[in-house]
Amino acid sequence: xxxxxxxxxxxxxxxxxxxxxxxxxxxxxxxxxxxxxxxxxxxxxxxxxxxxxxxxxxxxxxxxxxxxxxxxxxxxxxxxxxxxxxxxxxxxxxxxxxxxxxxxxxxxxxxxxxxxxxxxxxxxxxxxxxxxxxxxxxxxxxxxxxxxxxxxxxxxxxxxxxxxxxxxxxxxxxxxxxxxxxxxxxxxxxxxxxxxxxxxxxxxxxxxxxxxxxxxxxxxxxxxxxxxxxxxxxxxxxxxxxxxxxxxxxxxxxxxxxxxxxxxxxxxxxxxxxxxxxxxxxxxxxxxxxxxxxxxxxxxxxxxxxxxxxxxxxxxxxxxxxxxxxxxxxxxxxxxxxxxxxxxxxxxxxxxxxxxxxxxxxxxxxxxxxxxxxxxxxxxxxxxxxxxxxxxxxxxxxxxxxxxxxxxxxxxxxxxxxxxxxxxxxxxxxxxxxxxxxxxxxxxxxxxxxxxxxxxxxxxxxxxxxxxxx
Numbered sequence: 001x002x003x004x005x006x007x008x009x010x011x012x013x014x015x016x017x018x019x020x021x022x023x024x025x026x027x028x029x030x031x032x033x034x035x036x037x038x039x040x041x042x043x044x045x046x047x048x049x050x051x052x053x054x055x056x057x058x059x060x061x062x063x064x065x066x067x068x069x070x071x072x073x074x075x076x077x078x079x080x081x082x083x084x085x086x087x088x089x090x091x092x093x094x095x096x097x098x099x100x101x102x103x104x105x106x107x108x109x110x111x112x113x114x115x116x117x118x119x120x121x122x123x124x125x126x127x128x129x130x131x132x133x134x135x136x137x138x139x140x141x142x143x144x145x146x147x148x149x150x151x152x153x154x155x156x157x158x159x160x161x162x163x164x165x166x167x168x169x170x171x172x173x174x175x176x177x178x179x180x181x182x183x184x185x186x187x188x189x190x191x192x193x194x195x196x197x198x199x200x201x202x203x204x205x206x207x208x209x210x211x212x213x214x215x216x217x218x219x220x221x222x223x224x225x226x227x228x229x230x231x232x233x234x235x236x237x238x239x240x241x242x243x244x245x246x247x248x249x250x251x252x253x254x255x256x257x258x259x260x261x262x263x264x265x266x267x268x269x270x271x272x273x274x275x276x277x278x279x280x281x282x283x284x285x286x287x288x289x290x291x292x293x294x295x296x297x298x299x300x301x302x303x304x305x306x307x308x309x310x311x312x313x314x315x316x317x318x319x320x321x322x323x324x325x326x327x328x329x330x331x332x333x334x335x336x337x338x339x340x341x342x343x344x345x346x347x348x349x350x351x352x353x354x355x356x357x358x359x360x361x362x363x364x365x366x367x368x369x370x371x372x373x374x375x376x377x378x379x380x381x382x383x384x385x386x387x388x389x390x391x392x393x394x395x396x397x398x399x400x401x402x403x404x405x406x407x408x409x410x411x412x413x414x415x416x417x418x419x420x421x422x423x424x425x426x427x428x429x430x431x432x433x434x435x436x437x438x439x440x441x442x443x444x445x446x447x448x449x450x451x452x453x454x455x456x457x458x459x460x461x462x463x464x465x466x467x468x469x470x
Contacts, residue, residue: 003047010040010068017071019083021199025064042066054369057379057441060194069201075144085200085242089249092185095144096244099151100172106156107176120179121218124211125229127173128220135169136160137223149207163188164207166222171209181211184219186241186254190381195240197251208236210243210252219255226295228332233292234382238440259383259438262288268360268390270345274397276354276469278345280319284336289382291334299330310338317342317360347464353401356465359390363435363461364416368454371447378442378450385436394427397470403429404463409456411449413439416457429465 012018014036022028029040047064056062071083080091102110113130114123138160140150149164152172161169167183174181187193188206195203211218218230227233237257242249268282286294298309307322319340326336346354363386368378400422409416418433435457442450 002049003044005043005045006047007041007043008066009042012038012040014038019069019071019199019201021067021196023060023065023067024062025066027064027066029066053371053374053376054367055379056376058191058193062376067196067199067201069199075147078144082200082202084249085197085251086248088200088202089242089244089247092147092183092244092249093246095148096168096183099149099168100175102152102156102172102176106153110173110176114177120211120213123177123179124174124181124218124220127170127177127179128222128229131166131170131173131222132225134159135166136225137166138162163223167207167209167220170220170222174211179211181209182243182245184208184210184241184243184252184254185249186236187239188235190234191379192239195242195251197240200249204242206236208232208241224292226299226330227292234289237382257289257382257440259385259436262290262382262384263387264290264384265387266361266389268388269393270360270391271393272345272395272398274395275343276346276349277341277343280338280340280342280345280360282338282340284338285333286336287333289384291332294326294334294336295330298336299326299334310336315361315365316340317345317357346467352469354398354467354469356392356467358404358418358431358461358463358465359388359433363388363433364454364457366437366454368450370451374444374447377444378447380437380440380442383437383440385434388431388433388435390431390433392429392465394429394467396427398427398467399470400424400429400466401468402464402466404431404460404465407456407460409453409460411446411453413437413442413446413450414453416453416460418460 010018014033017038018040020040027042027044029042032039069082072079072081074080078091078095081087110127114126117123117126135155136159139162141162149168150161152169155161155165155169171181171183184207185204186206186208187204193203209220209222219232220230221227221232221236232255237254239254240251241254243252265285266282268280270278270280272278298306301309306324310316310322310324311318320343321341323339324336327334346356348355366380403420403422406420407416407418415436415438416434418431421430
């Protein structure tokens with residue numbers, strides 16, 4: 001949207017001042033001093049509209065804007081100084097100070113719960129498991145409740161709390177058993193904004209917990225009943241956040257996800273009958289972000305809703321009969337199995353020739369629009385890899401006419417391979433595909449290569465298996 005004219009003015013007491021940071025603009029303010037007050041004024045005219053490029057990450061990377069933050073501030077009776085990360089963390093410490101106490105009998109309860117564990121990790125795992133099975137997330141904020149949690153004793157008694165209340169509760173339980181941890185103030189989003197080291201400010205809307213370790217600290221999402229111990233999801237990984245320590249705030253980076261940790265593996269057997277119908281059996285193993293999504297959006301659905309989810313969200317060829325089941329205990333990896341029946345499994349025929357899809361779902365379906373002049377980086381939600389094994393079993397009387405050629409597409413940021421093996425003796429065709437999105441962010445300078453990658457993969461996905469029926 002274009003802007004004909006816009007102005008913005010900030011007036012503050014001189015002894016307090018205000019901080020600002022320019023992003024993607026050099027439009028500095030007009031500063032005037034009037035007695036004990038300072039005024040900062042921005043004006044802009046004739047700002048042209050531009051077309052947003054899809055999957056461009058945070059608008060902080062390209063939208064002209066001005067960030068503001070106070071130096072000294074006060075909420076309720078809590079005075080603070082946000083001019084440094086240390087000072088901002090000190091304020092959080094004061095706000096949390098009166099909320100971390102548990103009753104003595106509850107402290108003893110947690111000590112008894114972990115009495116057979118000798119390591120901090122073992123104790124933390126047991127307490128996180130207890131949290132997941134006994135507490136629930138409820139978003140209630142009162143007073144400065146957006147920043148100050150309910151007391152740990154309240155959560156322990158009522159069995160609910162929001163993100164900061166649950167994190168503060170678990171921190172208090174860990175304190176009771178001698179395991180040190182720190183709350184981490186963070187932005188929870190699949191498309192987070194930037195956090196700047198040189199500009200301390202309140203960028204955040206969420207709280208998680210960290211147990212510092214000499215190597216590979218333990219990160220805990222306390223609002224989730226499904227995430228494995230020490231694993232974050234797309235909502236909080238790959239970003240900067242403020243850890244609140246005894247010495248104040250420290251800006252840190254949360255773990256970076258890898259494509260190896262986000263793995264889906266599908267094994268499908270398609271038993272074709274003489275009329276061209278088929279019975280299909282599949283097993284789907286999920287780890288990482290896809291597993292977490294299935295637990296959040298699929299696991300607790302009713303059977304009919306699960307079938308709809310499977311067909312629509314996973315984009316499987318619509319069957320005539322579908323029986324689906326899954327892991328009962330939210331295991332890791334998470335497993336989905338399905339039995340399907342199709343009256344016609346092939347896509348179309350030309351006389352005695354039947355044309356079959358290489359697999360019954362799209363192994364790659366990312367939205368990557370063609371754009372020869374893209375100027376912004378492209379962001380995947382997370383890196384990942386997918387393995388697919390599809391086995392066609394044909395009856396006697398079906399002979400191989402044409403099968404797709406083996407395919408390999410390699411770039412530094414992504415890879416795709418697919419291999420086909422025909423066993424004439426058993427009338428079996430097996431295909432083995434691997435798709436890897438190795439990097440979450442693709443530089444704009446490599447976007448043409450990403451388009452090429454998609455075209456080559458899609459071309460292979462559209463190849464048909466041609467069988468001749470005698």
